[in-house]
Amino acid sequence: MQALYVADGRLSYRQGYPKPEPGPGEALVRVRLAGICATDLEIVKGYGGFKGVLGHEFVGQVEAATEEPSWVGKRVVGTINLGCWQCRVCLGEGPEHCPQRTVLGIIQKDGIFADYVTLPLVNLRPVPDEVPDEEAVFTEPLAAALRIREQLVVPPTARVAVVGPGRLGMLIGQVLALAGTRVTMLGRLPASLALPAQLGLETGLAGDMADDSFDFVVEATGNEAGLAHSLRLVRPLGTLVMKSTFAGAATMDLSKLVVGEITVVGSRCGPFEPALRLLAQGKIAVRRMIEAEYPLAEGTAALTHAARPGVRKVLLRP
Amino acid sequence: MQALYVADGRLSYRQGYPKPEPGPGEALVRVRLAGICATDLEIVKGYGGFKGVLGHEFVGQVEAATEEPSWVGKRVVGTINLGCWQCRVCLGEGPEHCPQRTVLGIIQKDGIFADYVTLPLVNLRPVPDEVPDEEAVFTEPLAAALRIREQLVVPPTARVAVVGPGRLGMLIGQVLALAGTRVTMLGRLPASLALPAQLGLETGLAGDMADDSFDFVVEATGNEAGLAHSLRLVRPLGTLVMKSTFAGAATMDLSKLVVGEITVVGSRCGPFEPALRLLAQGKIAVRRMIEAEYPLAEGTAALTHAARPGVRKVLLRP
Numbered sequence: 001m002q003a004l005y006v007a008d009g010r011l012s013y014r015q016g017y018p019k020p021e022p023g024p025g026e027a028l029v030r031v032r033l034a035g036i037c038a039t040d041l042e043i044v045k046g047y048g049g050f051k052g053v054l055g056h057e058f059v060g061q062v063e064a065a066t067e068e069p070s071w072v073g074k075r076v077v078g079t080i081n082l083g084c085w086q087c088r089v090c091l092g093e094g095p096e097h098c099p100q101r102t103v104l105g106i107i108q109k110d111g112i113f114a115d116y117v118t119l120p121l122v123n124l125r126p127v128p129d130e131v132p133d134e135e136a137v138f139t140e141p142l143a144a145a146l147r148i149r150e151q152l153v154v155p156p157t158a159r160v161a162v163v164g165p166g167r168l169g170m171l172i173g174q175v176l177a178l179a180g181t182r183v184t185m186l187g188r189l190p191a192s193l194a195l196p197a198q199l200g201l202e203t204g205l206a207g208d209m210a211d212d213s214f215d216f217v218v219e220a221t222g223n224e225a226g227l228a229h230s231l232r233l234v235r236p237l238g239t240l241v242m243k244s245t246f247a248g249a250a251t252m253d254l255s256k257l258v259v260g261e262i263t264v265v266g267s268r269c270g271p272f273e274p275a276l277r278l279l280a281q282g283k284i285a286v287r288r289m290i291e292a293e294y295p296l297a298e299g300t301a302a303l304t305h306a307a308r309p310g311v312r313k314v315l316l317r318p
Numbered sequence: 319m320q321a322l323y324v325a326d327g328r329l330s331y332r333q334g335y336p337k338p339e340p341g342p343g344e345a346l347v348r349v350r351l352a353g354i355c356a357t358d359l360e361i362v363k364g365y366g367g368f369k370g371v372l373g374h375e376f377v378g379q380v381e382a383a384t385e386e387p388s389w390v391g392k393r394v395v396g397t398i399n400l401g402c403w404q405c406r407v408c409l410g411e412g413p414e415h416c417p418q419r420t421v422l423g424i425i426q427k428d429g430i431f432a433d434y435v436t437l438p439l440v441n442l443r444p445v446p447d448e449v450p451d452e453e454a455v456f457t458e459p460l461a462a463a464l465r466i467r468e469q470l471v472v473p474p475t476a477r478v479a480v481v482g483p484g485r486l487g488m489l490i491g492q493v494l495a496l497a498g499t500r501v502t503m504l505g506r507l508p509a510s511l512a513l514p515a516q517l518g519l520e521t522g523l524a525g526d527m528a529d530d531s532f533d534f535v536v537e538a539t540g541n542e543a544g545l546a547h548s549l550r551l552v553r554p555l556g557t558l559v560m561k562s563t564f565a566g567a568a569t570m571d572l573s574k575l576v577v578g579e580i581t582v583v584g585s586r587c588g589p590f591e592p593a594l595r596l597l598a599q600g601k602i603a604v605r606r607m608i609e610a611e612y613p614l615a616e617g618t619a620a621l622t623h624a625a626r627p628g629v630r631k632v633l634l635r636p
Contacts, residue, residue: 047573089554097554097578099530151579212417227572236407236415246572254545254564257584260415261469264582266575 002318003053004113004299009046011054013299020110020118027065027121029076031112033133034058034296034316036306037141038168038222039106039245044303047247048106055113055316056080056105059127059136068121076124077139078117079272080104085122096269113299115318125272128280137315138171138286139275145171146278147270148241154216156180161213163206163230164220164244165196167289167313172218172243173201174284184214186229192310199285209233212260218243224250236260243267289313320636321371322431322617327364329372331617338428338436345383345439347394349430351451352376352614352634354624355459356486356540357424357563362621365565366424373431373634374398374423377445377454386439393445395457396430396437397590398422403440414587431617433636443590446598455633456489456604457593463489464596465588466559472534474498479531481524481548482538482562483514485607485631490536490561491519492602502532504547510628517603527551530578536561542568554578561585607631 003017022028035057043050058078065071082102083095090098104119105111127136145168154160158181162173165185173196177183185196186206193203206226212235219230222244231253234240240262256262278284291312294302299316306314321335340346353375361368376396383389400420401413408416422437423429445454463486472478476499480491483503491514495501503514504524511521524544530553537548540562549571552558558580574580596602609630612620617634624632 093555237411242572242576245576249569250572251567251569252572254560254568254570257582258560258563259584259586261584261586263584264575266577266579266581268577268579 001115002296003115004055004296005052006044006054007051009044011044011300011303013297017053017114019116022064022066022118025067025120025122026118027071027124028063029060029078029117029119029124030063031058031060031114031117031318032075033137034112034318035137035141036303036314036316038166041303041307042245042247043106045247047245050106052105052108053110053112053114054105055111056103057137057140058112058117059133059139060112060117062124063116065121071121071124075127075136077127077136077272077276078104078119079123079125079269080106080140081269082109082120082123113296113316125276128276131276131279134290134315135279135286138289138313139272139279141168142171142175142275142278142284142286143270143272144168144243144268145175145270146274147267148172148218148243149175150270151265151267152239152241154181158215159213160184160216160218161186161209161233162218162220163226163233164222165192165203166220168243169218169220170196170199170289171284172220174199176218177201178283186233189310195288195312198288206233212236214238216241220244222246227252231256231262234262236262239263239265241265241267290315293317319433320614321433322373322614323370324362324372325369327362329362329618329621331615335371335432337434340382340384340436343385343438343440344436345389345442346381347378347396347435347437347442348381349376349378349432349435349636350393351455352430352636353455353459354621354632354634356484359621359625360563360565361424363565365563368424370423370426371428371430371432372423373429374421375455375458376430376435377451377457378430378435380442381434383439389439389442393454394442395445395454395590395594396422397441397443397587398424398458399587400427400438400441431614431634443594446594449594449597452608452633453597453604456607456631457590457597459486460489460493460593460596460602460604461588461590462486462561462586463493463588464592465585466490466536466561467493468588469583469585470557470559472499476533477531478502478534478536479504479527479551480536480538481544481551482540483510483521484538486561487536487538488514488517488607489602490538492517494536495519496601507628513606513630516606524551530554532556534559538562540564545570549574549580552580554580557581557583559583559585608633611635
């Protein structure tokens with residue numbers, strides 16, 4: 001089959017890559033449509049030392065599921081953490097923090113920039129008929145945005161900012177605005193704020209905002225400058241949510257963190273079911289976030305495109 | 319009067335420093351005994367650009383309080399944040415985060431390494447008779463340790479570590495152990511662990527501990543190496559409490575913070591009343607934490623002593 005393979009920070013398109021064989025409890029899924037995310041771009045730069053097929057945002061169709069044949073033919077999305085389901089972490093909090101976990105296209109598990117992928121049935125979620133592929137492919141990042149609502153009470157009266165009006169930032173902004181909260185999307189350049197404004201979110205330039213202006217700030221840039229703004233903008237006793245993958249260490253103003261008694265919360269993968277419900281209800285605008293679609297064979301060009309500043313979601317179709 | 323004065327990172331002992339005049343709502347307090355804290359040492363190195371009389375940990379005696387003469391003669395400790403008591407922050411959360419606040423010996427308010435200090439009556443707390451000066455002088459740092467219990471639920475079953483078995487670290491360890499929690503004090507050198515062990519706390523070398531060993535880790539070293547250990551030792555979904563003043567920016571492994579969904583909580587000043595109750599009840603061993611006492615005239619030597627590694631509480635007596 002065809003696949004986009006990454007090793008030692010080098011991405012290559014391969015034909016004749018071995019089609020995966022489902023193990024016990026697993027399904028074989030044909031990938032229908034895939035999305036490129038900032039983590040994919042970090043991995044291509046060497047983050048995490050991953051070797052294998054890249055990609056983890058997808059919608060697919062089950063082709064084989066020996067143990068539960070009722071899955072065959074179903075359109076599905078898939079959660080990305082594969083736990084051991086034996087340890088206290090898996091049985092308690094779930095597989096997202098299992099020390100033995102593999103992660104689709106990120107840690108020791110071939111991802112979905114390919115014709116086929118295998119996944120445990122426990123990771124699959126059926127996609128409602130009313131959610132087309134072009135929207136279902138946003139389930140994973142939308143779930144990641146919803147993770148914030150699992151972790152924190154965000155009062156509808158809170159002053160909330162999202163620093164980084166990109167692909168993930170716009171999903172976060174929409175999710176946090178759902179309950180009537182006033183959410184301001186902050187960027188570096190006016191051009192980056194046009195789409196967030198069309199989506200009905202408030203917008204502003206990060207540099208124009210006064211210190212301590214927000215109760216909650218979500219860092220969604222993944223770079224040190226964005227982090228510095230985020231910490232500057234959160235008020236004493238406020239909360240800073242770290243939503244972007246940082247490829248290692250970064251510098252932070254710990255004096256403000258301590259003196260201002262800021263709470264910083266790391267935030268990663270979230271729940272798929274409410275994400276699918278929101279897509280089915282049409283409550284999150286995702287189609288307008290699509291920048292381009294490439295065939296998988298042009299995957300390296302697609303990733304180059306996705307890495308350009310201000311670019312929205314780039315999709316890959318096997 | 320005599321005073322220890324700091325300006326531009328230089329500390330000097332002065333005689334003939336003007337005796338302060340209490341303003342409206344203020345008391346004149348004679349300082350009986352004072353403690354040197356890590357923040358004082360940072361200020362002498364230039365932290366925060368403070369100019370004035372240094373020092374904020376003290377026990378004293380009220381000499382004048384025109385508006386409420388019943389205070390005169392009382393032995394008191396004093397909270398260190400002087401708010402405007404007009405703004406929403408003061409009226410809601412208290413003066414600790416008032417944007418207009420001054421802070422005793424730290425921000426635009428002469429501190430207590432002197433014969434006399436003035437403080438608003440609202441900042442004073444009477445010291446119970448059964449708490450001698452040598453224990454009452456620990457009220458402010460003990461309150462800071464208790465702040466963690468205001469901010470976080472620390473379940474008695476949690477695995478808790480305090481990185482940095484110094485002056486503040488030992489108070490934090492004792493406070494967190496009060497409810498039956500198992501608390502491990504972690505240091506770099508075996509010598510630093512002798513006193514914590516005598517105080518009944520578990521001890522260990524930070525470098526010997528496996529990654530992700532603790533549910534809660536309190537960073538009490540104020541240096542980057544201690545911070546790196548703290549973040550390494552906290553488990554995914556765990557909490558890292560930042561309890562030390564960092565003089566500016568420091569580098570942190572943000573990848574672990576995000577992927578492990580760690581919560582980082584800055585923590586500063588705490589409640590005096592429960593601190594005084596604990597001291598009156600004899601529940602916190604503080605006397606054994608006293609390293610030395612100097613007359614105020616030898617203040618610069620006292621601060622040099624307090625800055626040596628592994629040194630416990632150094633006191634100053636005017």
